[in-house]
Structure formats: structure tokens, C-alpha cells
Amino acid sequence: MGEHFKCPRCGNEDLNKIGVLNGKFYCRACITFNGQEVIKTKFEIKSCDYSLTYPLSESQKKISKQVVLNYCQGKDTLIHAVCGAGKTELVYEVIAHVVRGGGKVGFAIPRRDVVIELFNRISEVFKNNVVTKVYGGENEHLDGDIICLTCHQLYRYSNFFDLLIIDEIDAFPYADNSVLKNFAIRSLSGRFVMLSATPSQETILFFRNHNGSILTLNKRFHNFPLPVPKVLIRIGVIKYFTLINYLLKFEKENKQVFVFVPTIAMCEIVYKFVKEFVKNGEYVHSKRSKREEIISGFKEHKYNFLVTTSVLERGVTVKNLQVIVFNADHNIYTSDALIQISGRVGRKIDAPKGDVIFLVNKENDEIQKCIENIQLSNQNL
Ligand SMILES: [Zn+2]
Known part of the structure; x- marks a missing residue:
């Protein structure tokens, strides 16, 4: 081709991702993004008042x-x-x-x-x-x-x-x-x-x-420290029964639980096993149909626990939530991901505490980094 082409939309200039059609260049890097685009309307001064349910710290x-x-x-x-x-x-x-x-x-x-x-x-x-x-x-x-x-x-x-x-x-x-x-x-x-x-x-x-x-x-808005994960080393089937014991304990205390698992396959395996012992749960992952329905059902307390992949790692806030990470030593969990997951707990002002439990075969560097990072944030409170 020899000529230089830079896609005006996505900035791509990689020749491998540029095609030619009827003598014209087109960009293959962003071709799948096609749909209506929006034209900006004129500025218009508006009023904008907003209301908070509680005051800022x-x-x-x-x-x-x-x-x-x-x-x-x-x-x-x-x-x-x-x-x-x-x-x-x-x-x-x-x-x-x-x-x-x-x-x-x-x-x-x-x-x-x-x-x-x-x-x-x-x-x-x-x-x-x-x-x-x-x-x-x-x-x-x-x-x-x-x-x-x-x-x-x-x-x-x-x-x-x-x-x-x-x-x-x-x-x-x-x-x-x-x-x-x-x-x-x-x-x-x-x-x-x-x-x-x-x-x-x-x-x-x-x-x-x-x-x-x-x-x-560094402070959570309610000034309580971040929960520090508790690491439990459990092997084989004992790990499953430890999980079940915790789910039963939290159920008695009327606390909802996210059980994080590293893969979609694990999600289904863990849920199938656990549901024989603990009722009132569900599972979600990126390929699960009715995922959004299940998540909103959980928020309405229809379920006591949700087995989940990283789809619930961020964003979803539930009051008085407890978190268990099953196989937290799996290599998909970076220290940042573990920090995010731990941060699901204790987010509400009227329920600022909670448990974060890592079930592992053995501790690793990412787990240690996660715990050090949380302890450091707490020191700065
Ligand atoms: Zn492009």
C-alpha cells in the first residue's frame, strides 16, 4: 500500500488492520462498532439541583x-x-x-x-x-x-x-x-x-x-476500616464443607453472601455441590441467562447466596454482604482483583462491617499483597 492511513474514529494505523474496498481504505479495528452517532445540540443553561440521601464527610x-x-x-x-x-x-x-x-x-x-x-x-x-x-x-x-x-x-x-x-x-x-x-x-x-x-x-x-x-x-465514607480477608487453607472436599458451614452460619445470622469462584466451570460445579446442603441460592456468570433478574432478585433478598465469577467483582452494592472467595489462590486473581472483591463488604453506613474469607490450597504473593495493601489503607485512617 505504501500510503499512510490513520482511522479518524479509532486512531488505528496498523496496516494489518486496514483493508481496501473499491480503492478506498477502511479500518478493520473498529468496523464492528457501527450504529447511530449523536450530534451535539446547542448549549442551554439549565438548573441542576441534586439530592443526597446522607451528607458527605x-x-x-x-x-x-x-x-x-x-x-x-x-x-x-x-x-x-x-x-x-x-x-x-x-x-x-x-x-x-x-x-x-x-x-x-x-x-x-x-x-x-x-x-x-x-x-x-x-x-x-x-x-x-x-x-x-x-x-x-x-x-x-x-x-x-x-x-x-x-x-x-x-x-x-x-x-x-x-x-x-x-x-x-x-x-x-x-x-x-x-x-x-x-x-x-x-x-x-x-x-x-x-x-x-x-x-x-x-x-x-x-x-x-x-x-x-x-x-x-483513603477513608471509607463511614470511617470504618476495610475488612481484612481471613485466609483459610483447606484441601479437597474439606474446602467444600468449610464453604457450606460458612453459608449455613451466615444464613442463621440472616446475612447474604457472594461466593466468588475463578471460572464459569467452577461456578456450576460449586453451586451444584453446595445446593444439596444449603437452599436458597443461585449462581451467575457471563453466560448465564437471566443474569440481571437473578442479581436483582438477590438484592430483594430472594436468595441467601450467589455463586459468581468476576461478573460481580465491581459495582453491585448490597447491604450487609459477606464474601467468600473459593480458590482465591487461583492465578486469575491478581492482588487488585482481590482488593476489589474484598471491597464489596461493609459498604453501607448502617452495616459497615463484614467477613471476607479466602479459601485456598495455599497462600500466594497476590493474596499477601492484597492483605498488605488493605492493612496499609487502614493505617491511614
Ligand atoms: Zn478505526
């Missing part, structure tokens, strides 16, 4: 104000907050600031389950503004004051968002997905705010090198 207030200040000074912000610190609440003020000025706010997260949860939450808080949700299979209302969407759907927007919030992506640019990274950059006309509990060194460097601001919040 002093440290939350400080960060919330600083994010607005950064925005006004044209700076990007990385908010590094421990799991359960109330990260979402920290951006309400900057969202309101942008919406009042007639700007567009995008709130992007990797997974659709979490988009739905976020959408419900944001609509509840910003009652008088237009809040929409966009993900694969849900793309009827693409425009709004606040658009909650999966990162994949960012391709529909170009030079659009005055504020783009990206949550729960631990690496910028999104680990190794340059297509998504370019969609995010292309969608932005203003500044972005990133939220992370475990930012990578790369992310931190990116913000340092680009005149961004890094704000750290």
Missing part, C-alpha cells in the same frame, strides 16, 4: 470541591479512592456544575450491569435532569444531560462530552485496548475525571505527565 467534601476547581482550571482529575469510599458521590458536584452550564456529561464504565445500576442511582440523585443509559441492546435514547454508558458505546459520540467520567478502569489508556482509548479521547470536548480504587503506575504517570491532578481518599 469532610474529606469527601474537600475532594468534591477540588474536582470542580480542577475542571474550571482545565485540568483532568484522577480520584484514587479505596473501595467503599463513596467514589460516585465525589463527582456529583462537578456533574451539576457542567450541567448548569449547559454541558454534556458522560459517565462511562466497562460493564453493562454496572451501567444499569449507575443509571438508577444517577436518575435518583439528579431528578430534574435528563439521564439516559446506553449499552449494547439499549440505544434508543442517546442524548441527555447525563449519559451513562459502557466504554464501548463511546464510539457514538465525537467532540461531545464537556465532562467524561470514567469509572473502574484501572489503567489508562485502558490497559491494552487502544480502540477504546481513542473512542474516549475522540468523544471528549472538555475534561475527564477518572475514578479508581487501584490505579496502575501507568495511570498515575499519565496524570502526572499531563498536568492532571491526583486526589486520594
Whole structure:
């Protein structure tokens, strides 16, 4: 070919991912992202009041104000907050600031389950503004004051968002997905705010090198420490019976449980075994039909326990939840993933404590790193 081609949508310039059709170049890296794109409407000053169900803590207030200040000074912000610190609440003020000025706010997260949860939450808080949700299979209302969407759907927007919030992506640019990274950059006309509990060194460097601001919040909003995982070494069938004993104990105490397992196959095996002894459970993984129904059923206390793969690692908040990680020494669990999972526990102000149990064949470095990291965060309280 010899000629140079750079895809205007996703920035791809890899010749292996560029095709030629009727003498014209086309990009194969982003060809699967096709659908309606949105044109930005004119600025329109709006009122935007939002309501919180409880007041922000002093440290939350400080960060919330600083994010607005950064925005006004044209700076990007990385908010590094421990799991359960109330990260979402920290951006309400900057969202309101942008919406009042007639700007567009995008709130992007990797997974659709979490988009739905976020959408419900944001609509509840910003009652008088237009809040929409966009993900694969849900793309009827693409425009709004606040658009909650999966990162994949960012391709529909170009030079659009005055504020783009990206949550729960631990690496910028999104680990190794340059297509998504370019969609995010292309969608932005203003500044972005990133939220992370475990930012990578790369992310931190990116913000340092680009005149961004890094704000750290070590406290959970209720000021209780993060639960430190308890590691239990159990082999073979004894591991299963330890799990069953814990499930029965939590059932008696009327506490719901997530049982994390490393793979889809394990998910079904563990659930089949356990359900002979403990009733009232379910299982979910990425290929399970009616997954969303099961998850909302769990929130309504229809089930006592859920056996789950990493699909519930982030985002879903349940009051008084306990967590067991079955085979926490499996090599898919990095220390960051284990920190995220442990952070599922004790997130509610009226139930700030709980148990995190790792059932393992043996301890490994990732488990140790996870525990050290949590203990360190707790020391800074
Ligand atoms: Zn492309």
C-alpha cells in the first residue's frame, strides 16, 4: 500500500488492520462498532439541583470541591479512592456544575450491569435532569444531560462530552485496548475525571505527565476500616464443607453472601455441590441467562447466596454482604482483583462491617499483597 492511513474514529494505523474496498481504505479495528452517532445540540443553561440521601464527610467534601476547581482550571482529575469510599458521590458536584452550564456529561464504565445500576442511582440523585443509559441492546435514547454508558458505546459520540467520567478502569489508556482509548479521547470536548480504587503506575504517570491532578481518599465514607480477608487453607472436599458451614452460619445470622469462584466451570460445579446442603441460592456468570433478574432478585433478598465469577467483582452494592472467595489462590486473581472483591463488604453506613474469607490450597504473593495493601489503607485512617 505504501500510503499512510490513520482511522479518524479509532486512531488505528496498523496496516494489518486496514483493508481496501473499491480503492478506498477502511479500518478493520473498529468496523464492528457501527450504529447511530449523536450530534451535539446547542448549549442551554439549565438548573441542576441534586439530592443526597446522607451528607458527605469532610474529606469527601474537600475532594468534591477540588474536582470542580480542577475542571474550571482545565485540568483532568484522577480520584484514587479505596473501595467503599463513596467514589460516585465525589463527582456529583462537578456533574451539576457542567450541567448548569449547559454541558454534556458522560459517565462511562466497562460493564453493562454496572451501567444499569449507575443509571438508577444517577436518575435518583439528579431528578430534574435528563439521564439516559446506553449499552449494547439499549440505544434508543442517546442524548441527555447525563449519559451513562459502557466504554464501548463511546464510539457514538465525537467532540461531545464537556465532562467524561470514567469509572473502574484501572489503567489508562485502558490497559491494552487502544480502540477504546481513542473512542474516549475522540468523544471528549472538555475534561475527564477518572475514578479508581487501584490505579496502575501507568495511570498515575499519565496524570502526572499531563498536568492532571491526583486526589486520594483513603477513608471509607463511614470511617470504618476495610475488612481484612481471613485466609483459610483447606484441601479437597474439606474446602467444600468449610464453604457450606460458612453459608449455613451466615444464613442463621440472616446475612447474604457472594461466593466468588475463578471460572464459569467452577461456578456450576460449586453451586451444584453446595445446593444439596444449603437452599436458597443461585449462581451467575457471563453466560448465564437471566443474569440481571437473578442479581436483582438477590438484592430483594430472594436468595441467601450467589455463586459468581468476576461478573460481580465491581459495582453491585448490597447491604450487609459477606464474601467468600473459593480458590482465591487461583492465578486469575491478581492482588487488585482481590482488593476489589474484598471491597464489596461493609459498604453501607448502617452495616459497615463484614467477613471476607479466602479459601485456598495455599497462600500466594497476590493474596499477601492484597492483605498488605488493605492493612496499609487502614493505617491511614
Ligand atoms: Zn478505526
